[in-house]
Amino acid sequence: MVLGGLVLLFIGGEGLVRGSVSVARRLNISELVIGLTLVGFGTSVPELVTSLRAIDSGAVGIAVGNVIGSNIANVLLVLGVAAVIHPIVTNPRALMRDTGVMILATLLLCFMIWFDLFSRGAGIALTICLIGYIIFSLVADQNRPDEVAHMHAEEGETVEANYGIGIGILIAIVGLAGVVYGAKLLVDGSVSIARDFGISETVIGLTIVAIGTSLPELATSAIAAFRGKSDVALGNIIGSNIFNILGILGVTALVHPFSVRQPVSGDVAAGAMVQGETASLISVGDISALILSVALMVLFAITAGRIGRWEGGILLLGYALYMGLTFKLIPVPALIPHG
Incomplete structure (x- = not known):
């Protein structure tokens, strides 16, 4: 079910x-x-439909883990692959606006997780922020064409699609149907895996589901890198991370408000954010990985005016390390005992 869902999400998204x-x-x-x-x-869209399906199924860990895991995967995995394929020449001026919005959105997400602010009102606010960001970007880029406008235009040019209107609508509808059914298979299969193997749904959302829903970004960025337009890959990743936080979590909370906290029962997982009698589904390690991935991307993008292959390798190594820590394949000494 998981494999079938991933295939349908990828093909349907494309x-x-x-x-x-x-x-x-x-x-x-x-x-x-x-x-x-x-x-x-x-x-x-794959992340959005998957998160909505997960919330509807009561799998909050998969829904929220999907967004956080996708943003981590976008930077460490997708950007790392693109940089290894072709070094990414960066233009700090072109990236300044969108990167600033992504950083603010990431900090806002951390704030919302800590205070468990995923009400319908918060969903409306996030959605309005996304719409405002898009409108502002369109007006600014059309009135003053510059490096930012050129980068966004190139993002559109990377998609090869020149069908007739009728064929285009048919392909889009079939693709959407594939995404919806693929999300159902992916979520149902992921929940079953979590229950059968005793792995938390959040971990499944942060890893398997997140990687699967990031496949469209991986495909788009890899194609751009092979064509020597790796800067487009960077812009696509930044835009996707903004959409994931403001759009996916915004729409999800708007449709079905949820909580990322649950009653503390038994042994508390290492790194869990405990407040009173409840603990967050998202650990300190997950939040740290999200913040560090963004910090690494910004650091690499502005220091030398390019993200080289060795820096792409560091990003990939970072993702492998995160996966190892998440699945407890890498032993970590308890430097600070819980409690």
């Missing part, structure tokens, strides 16, 4: 993006608008 982009081009919508909206939103 079909949804290509079909939508094709229709947009036939309607003479600019590549700038396509890159800012359809590509960014389209590659995040």
Whole structure:
């Protein structure tokens, strides 16, 4: 079920993006608008549908872990692969605005997790922030075409789709259906794995589900890197991380408010954020990995004006380390005993 869900999510996500982009081009919508909206939103649809399905099934750990894990995977895995394929030449000026928004969104996510602020009101606020960010970006880029506008336009140009309107709509609908059914298989299979092997649903969401829903970003970034447009891969990752936090968690909380805290029972997992009689589904280690991944990306992007292959290798090594720690394959001494 998990493998089938991953395949359907990947193929369906690709079909949804290509079909939508094709229709947009036939309607003479600019590549700038396509890159800012359809590509960014389209590659995040698998995460959105999966999180909605997980919340509807009562698997909050999978829903929230999916978003956090996807953002970690986008930076350490996807960006690492793209940089290893082709060094990424960065333009700090072009990245400043979107990177700033991504950092603020990441800090906001950490704040919301700590205080468990996933009410319907919070979902509305996040969704409004995303819409405001898109509108501001479109107006700013169209009124003053610069490096930022050029980068977003290139994001749209990386998608090869030139079908007729009818064929494009059909491909998009079939792709969306594939994503919806793939998300069902992925969530149901992940819940079964968690129960059968005694692994928490949050860990499954942070790893298997997150990697699976990040496949569209991985495909888009790898293709851009092979074509020598690795800077587009970086812009795509930044945009995807913003969409994941503001859009996916926003819409999910709007549709079905949830809590990331649960009553403390038995032994508390190492790194769990305990407050009173409840503990967060997301550990200190997960939050730390999210913040460190963003910090590494920003550091590598602004220091030498490029992210080289060795830096891509460090990102991949970091992801392997995170996976090892998450599945407890790497022993870590308890320097600070719990309690």
